[in-house]
Amino acid sequence: MKIGVLLSGCGIYDGSGIHEAVLSLLMLDRLSVDYECFAPDNQSDVCNPITRDKLPHQRNVLIESARIARGKIEPLTAFRVETFDGIVIPGSYHDLSEPAPAEITDVICRMVAAGKPIAATSTSAMWVADALNKIDIPAKITLGNPHYYADNQALNQWIQQAKLREINVVDADAADVVEDDLNNIITTPGYLSSRSMAQVFEGIEKTITKLIEMVTLVMNT
Amino acid sequence: MKIGVLLSGCGIYDGSGIHEAVLSLLMLDRLSVDYECFAPDNQSDVCNPITRDKLPHQRNVLIESARIARGKIEPLTAFRVETFDGIVIPGSYHDLSEPAPAEITDVICRMVAAGKPIAATSTSAMWVADALNKIDIPAKITLGNPHYYADNQALNQWIQQAKLREINVVDADAADVVEDDLNNIITTPGYLSSRSMAQVFEGIEKTITKLIEMVTLVMNT
Numbered sequence: 001m002k003i004g005v006l007l008s009g010c011g012i013y014d015g016s017g018i019h020e021a022v023l024s025l026l027m028l029d030r031l032s033v034d035y036e037c038f039a040p041d042n043q044s045d046v047c048n049p050i051t052r053d054k055l056p057h058q059r060n061v062l063i064e065s066a067r068i069a070r071g072k073i074e075p076l077t078a079f080r081v082e083t084f085d086g087i088v089i090p091g092s093y094h095d096l097s098e099p100a101p102a103e104i105t106d107v108i109c110r111m112v113a114a115g116k117p118i119a120a121t122s123t124s125a126m127w128v129a130d131a132l133n134k135i136d137i138p139a140k141i142t143l144g145n146p147h148y149y150a151d152n153q154a155l156n157q158w159i160q161q162a163k164l165r166e167i168n169v170v171d172a173d174a175a176d177v178v179e180d181d182l183n184n185i186i187t188t189p190g191y192l193s194s195r196s197m198a199q200v201f202e203g204i205e206k207t208i209t210k211l212i213e214m215v216t217l218v219m220n221t
Numbered sequence: 222m223k224i225g226v227l228l229s230g231c232g233i234y235d236g237s238g239i240h241e242a243v244l245s246l247l248m249l250d251r252l253s254v255d256y257e258c259f260a261p262d263n264q265s266d267v268c269n270p271i272t273r274d275k276l277p278h279q280r281n282v283l284i285e286s287a288r289i290a291r292g293k294i295e296p297l298t299a300f301r302v303e304t305f306d307g308i309v310i311p312g313s314y315h316d317l318s319e320p321a322p323a324e325i326t327d328v329i330c331r332m333v334a335a336g337k338p339i340a341a342t343s344t345s346a347m348w349v350a351d352a353l354n355k356i357d358i359p360a361k362i363t364l365g366n367p368h369y370y371a372d373n374q375a376l377n378q379w380i381q382q383a384k385l386r387e388i389n390v391v392d393a394d395a396a397d398v399v400e401d402d403l404n405n406i407i408t409t410p411g412y413l414s415s416r417s418m419a420q421v422f423e424g425i426e427k428t429i430t431k432l433i434e435m436v437t438l439v440m441n442t
Contacts, residue, residue, distance in 0.1 A: 010239075011231065011288030018231075018288055022243040029418040049287040050294065066270040067232030067239055070412075073271065191291075197250040 001215060003028060004084040006076065006104055007039040007065035013047040013093045015061070020121045020190045021068045021090035023201050027208035028088070035088075039065035040103045041075035061101075076103045081110045086215040088208065091122025091190045096154035100127035109135055112183060115218060119211040121204060122190030126158060129167045132183065138165075140180035142172035144193035155192070175202035177210055184218065186210045222436060224249060225305040227297065227325055228260040228286035234268040234314045236282070241342045241411045242289045242311035244422050248429035249309070256309075260286035261324045262296040282322075297324045302331045307436040309429065312343025312411045317375035321348035330356055333404060338435040340428050343411030347379060350388045353404065359386075361401035363393040365414035376413070396423035398431055405439065407431045 005024065009015020028035045043058040066073045087107065099105070108131035111118055120128045125141040132139040149155045159169050170178045174194030178187050188203035226245065230236020249256045264279040287294045308328065320326070329352035332339055341349045346362040353360040370376045380390050391399045395415030399408050409424035 012291045015288075018239055019243055019246075019291065022240055023247070025240075026244070026418050026422055030422075048284055049290075049292045050284060052292070063269055063271060067236075069270075070233045070240065071270045071273070197247050201247055201251075 001033060001085050001212070001219065002083060003033055003035040003211070003215070004079055004087040005035055005037045005069075006087055006089045006107065007037055007068055007073070008092050008101060008104065009039070009044055009059070009061050010064040010067045012049050013052055014045060015064055016068060016090050016092045017122065017191060018068060019197055019200060020204065023204045024088050024090050024119075024121065024208060025068075027205055031208065031212055033212060037065065037069035037073040038076045038079045039073060040101050041077070076107065079107055081107070081114050081116070084116070085219060086117040086119070086211055087111055088211065089118065089120045089124035089127065091120070091124045091192070093123065096123060096126070096158060100130060105131040105134065108132070112137065115184065117184040117186070117211055117214040117218060119186045119207050121188050121207065122192045125187035126162075128185055128187070129162060133165055133167060137183060138167055139183055139185055140168040140170060140178065141185065141187045142170045142176070142178035142189055144189035145171045145173055148193045152192075174199040175206075177203060177206045179210060184214050186214065222254060222306050222433070222440065223304060224254055224256040224432070224436070225300055225308040226256055226258045227308055227310045227328065228258055228289055228294070229313050229322060229325065230260070230265055230280070230282050231285040231288045233270050234273055235266060236285055237289060237311050237313045238343065238412060239289060240418055240421060241425065244425045245309050245311050245340075245342065245429060246289075248426055252429065252433055254433060258286065258290035258294040259297045259300045260294060261322050262298065297328065300328055302328070302335050302337070305332075305337070306440060307338040307340070307432055308332055309432065310339065310341045310345035310348065312341070312345045312413070314344065317344060317347070317379060321351060326352040326355070329353070333358065336405065336439060338405035338407070338432055338439060340407045340432040342409050342425060342428065343413045346408035347383075349406055349408070350383060350390075354386055354388060358404060359388055360404055360406055361389040361391060361399065362406065362408045363391045363397070363399035363410055365410035366392045366394055369410075369414045395420040396427075398424060398427045400431060405435050407435065
């Protein structure tokens with residue numbers, strides 16, 4: 001069994017959420033699952049994570065993602081659907097009004113077409129639902145609970161629009177997972193529904209455990 | 222009880238090790254311990270974590286550390302020994318031949334003088350031992366086991382020299398901790414003795430648990 005981990009930068013507001021990404025890798029290692037990290041090899045905007053201000057330069061997404069992967073990472077163009085049995089997409093904190101990077105959308109669509117499971121935390125669930133929507137598959141995902149997303153205008157708008165597109169957005173707490181058994185998708189709200197890392201980890205523990213169960217089932221059928 | 226977490230950048234080869242830092246924060250949150258993150262507000266060299274090459278520009282240590290702290294961090298100059306009952310220093314991957322940042326050495330010495338416990342993972346144990354050596358206290362720490370550090374020339378040299386300075390460097394595996402009960406110091410080898418995040422987390426679980434035990438003991442005496 002081999003799992004691909006799709007990263008897109010390093011850190012809150014301009015890349016993959018470091019905590020959600022590290023905790024996902026921890027769970028894969030705890031379950032003795034072989035994994036490889038990938039990220040798009042392109043330039044992206046940078047934010048000061050204290051002030052949230054956009055900085056006047058860009059950084060390379062692959063190189064920054066390599067920080068989370070401790071140097072061991074491949075460009076996303078090297079990802080082969082036939083080599084991997086499932087993927088994990090840790091949540092990222094890019095501007096929610098911007099779509100997912102095209103390369104990531106492409107990998108999601110190809111994995112779903114191959115019937116291979118996908119786990120996504122926090123905002124990545126949105127990327128998965130958007131990708132599936134492009135190929136007319138209405139996904140079932142979670143992006144947290146209304147208590148949290150009511151204050152997040154961009155997220156709230158996306159959820160309202162998603163419902164019009166028949167995406168099934170289910171309320172859940174950070175320690176919970178939502179399973180879309182029809183499309184082999186598992187999502188957890190991560191920091192969208194909690195400020196406690198322990199709670200976020202509980203959700204990620206369940207998410208990765210469920211992903212590996214789904215992958216095992218798919219491989220055995 | 223309040224714990225300070227001392228960061229110094231974000232990621233392998235040029236900052237605090239992301240995994241060791243995140244796993245330390247996870248344990249603090251799991252134990253419901255109140256903590257605050259700090260980092261030096263100065264410029265530092267940047268490495269490409271894939272090639273390990275030094276890049277031709279510098280980054281601000283406080284801003285990069287804020288990625289690990291999810292934006293909530295203070296400059297190290299704002300750290301007050303009287304406000305904190307203990308500190309955690311996650312390992313970093315700066316050039317091992319370079320000394321610890323002066324501000325961090327200063328905080329370590331002031332915490333030890335106040336009898337307050339310190340937990341350090343991987344290379345930070347070296348910073349703690351060096352700081353104590355400056356005030357003529359021979360610390361007991363671990364930097365892993367010979368099977369791993371034999372191949373690391375800079376680390377091996379530091380250990381040989383440390384022994385001449387009466388620093389007690391004890392062999393240990395990644396899942397182990399070494400306690401210096403005389404000076405209230407707890408260290409674990411982290412990635413210096415393992416490539417498995419699950420093993421590194423086992424050591425960090427024990428380290429932070431022991432730190433909180435030590436802090437509780439100090440507060441009650």
